[in-house]
Amino acid sequence: MNSQKEIVQSTLSMSLKVIRMYDWLLDLYVLDFFVDKHWDKLPQCWRDTFEHMDPQHLGYILSNKPSNFNMVLPLSFLALIKSIEALTLPRENRSKTRVKREINDVDSFKGNPKLKNLFLKHVKLKKRHEISLMADIVVDTALETGCKAVIDFGSGLGHLVRVLAYREELYAAGIECQTQLTEEARKLDLELEYTAKKHLSADAISKLHGPLHFNVTLSSNQQLLELPLPEEMKNYGLIGLHPCGDLGPLLLKHFVETDHIKFLCVVGCCYMKLSCGDKGHGYPMSDFVKQLDSHLSFVSREIACHSIDVYCERLRRGNYIDLKVHAFRAALERILVEHNPKLRHAKVRSIKHSDSMTFEKYCTLAVERLHLPLSAEAWARGHADLRQWRRVVVVYTLRLALAPLVETVVLLDRLLYVLEKGFSCEIWPVFDPKLSPRNHIIIAKR
Structure with a gap:
């Protein structure tokens, strides 16, 4: 029987091999989605599959929950998900329940x-x-x-x-x-x-x-x-x-x-x-x-702090329209870079998305400190990008799958x-x- 140390070493070695295979995905910044053409970085078979997949389905897949969706998934994607599932530390509490001892002494903090x-x-x-x-x-x-x-x-x-x-x-x-x-x-x-x-x-x-x-x-x-x-x-x-x-x-x-x-x-x-x-x-x-x-980039360590459990639950409920804000920011990033390459990754105001918020309103609030004139052509480009907002959600979700x-x-x-x-x-x-x-x-x- 392998010792605890040997099991940990083996798990670490295999985990890092998987991470090395998908550094290209982990190291993507969501706001660069349109600037760096992130969708094109996915394998063709993944693009063909996820192009027509409702993100709700993806939430069930990543949570390992049964669903009524019937779709053939790429073997490379299935292999990745199964590898993550096999190697990742369990997140649900499986420790023994502590036996609570009755304290009858009312003359104490514990018993009163x-x-x-x-x-x-x-x-x-x-x-x-x-x-x-x-x-x-x-x-x-x-x-x-x-x-x-x-x-x-x-x-x-x-x-x-x-x-x-x-x-x-x-x-x-x-x-x-x-x-x-x-x-x-x-x-x-x-x-x-x-x-x-x-x-x-x-x-x-x-x-x-x-x-x-x-x-x-x-x-x-x-x-x-x-x-x-x-x-x-x-x-x-x-x-x-x-x-x-x-x-x-x-x-x-x-x-x-x-x-x-x-x-x-x-x-x-x-x-x-x-x-x-x-x-x-x-x-x-x-x-x-x-x-x-063993290198882990800043971006990969940052996304490892995100809550995949809550995120996937929202996807499963179909409650992901507010994730459109990621696409808003990515579309704005392309507008900023095309206006002036030096504005790449410029600090903009953080805006909470709402169903009634238009892209124009979002951009106006986000860049009000930059005092940028935005042309009709820039708005048109932004709206064209926003029609692909589900792609942004898919890529971000795939990155998050690697976080655990x-x-x-x-x-x-x-x-x-x-x-x-x-x-x-x-x-x-x-x-x-x-x-x-x-x-x-x-x-x-x-």
Whole structure:
């Protein structure tokens, strides 16, 4: 039986081979659709098929959902879709359901029914979902490793560390680079304690240990060693809920290099901000991937952060008319480039599409800061391009189909990096991908 490391290496190797075959598709900018004739870049058999296919059908195909559509698909396209399906990390939550323990002690945050929803104040629905599941995993991992303390990087307003400290009774600290967020987090701690005093005894209040909050821009492991932590936090777990760019890889490196960090729970984000290549340290991380043809362009890493689950659901519902805005922008790009080649990729105002919005209105709003006179000939060219708007949707959808494979490569490279250092590591899809598209958590234990 192959070891975990061998399986990960094999998956990475095959995934990168598929990505290399379709770099030409991944690296397309949607706004260049008409300027660079993206439709003509598709294989002829793909063009013949997708020219007459309703994008709704494509949504069913990419979601691997049964449909009533009957159409012969190109074998090369089927091979791509099956390869992505076989290699990509699963996105639906398949982890074991945590056993909830009944708490009968009403003189505690966890057991008092009047304090049950106190942690939900000031927290949006998406964040509530993430914090609830993340807290469960952190607590379970802390118990498994015999660790009673955690440090959360990028703690923001401190919602997660507040749950872990007051409700779960772990020693918790949050590190945030923005002073304003740290100050607000401390105010929210005081607000929570003020409310708790109305429902808990003085003895219970005296035993509370609220989270610590530090203002640090993390750039080296030495900064961790210099934090004025209490004795109870001599050993701790590192956690990060969507740390941006290189911060995720930095936490992984801190874990493998520091003996008193007992576990790691990290959910990544913003792959396009990773530093890459020989001079970078965000990707690739593992020795194995560094030896492969592992390049991932900025465009491919950027699209890997998009929500394919929500997008495909909209396609399946036939709710894709608002995607016409991509064609509006692409048609405008050709007008700008033909007016002046130096205006290529010029910054224009972001406009939300509506059914009643005309192309002229869109362009007028988008380029109002550029003060460009648009001729009747330019409008005619734009309207001619817009008649092909479904082609734009198709090409963008085909690019998005590859996004989970790019994310898989980034995440498995991180997993393999930890395995190469001799530590236990695993990846689980933990959040609802429709609510939180970056839903995989890396769990490492010392």
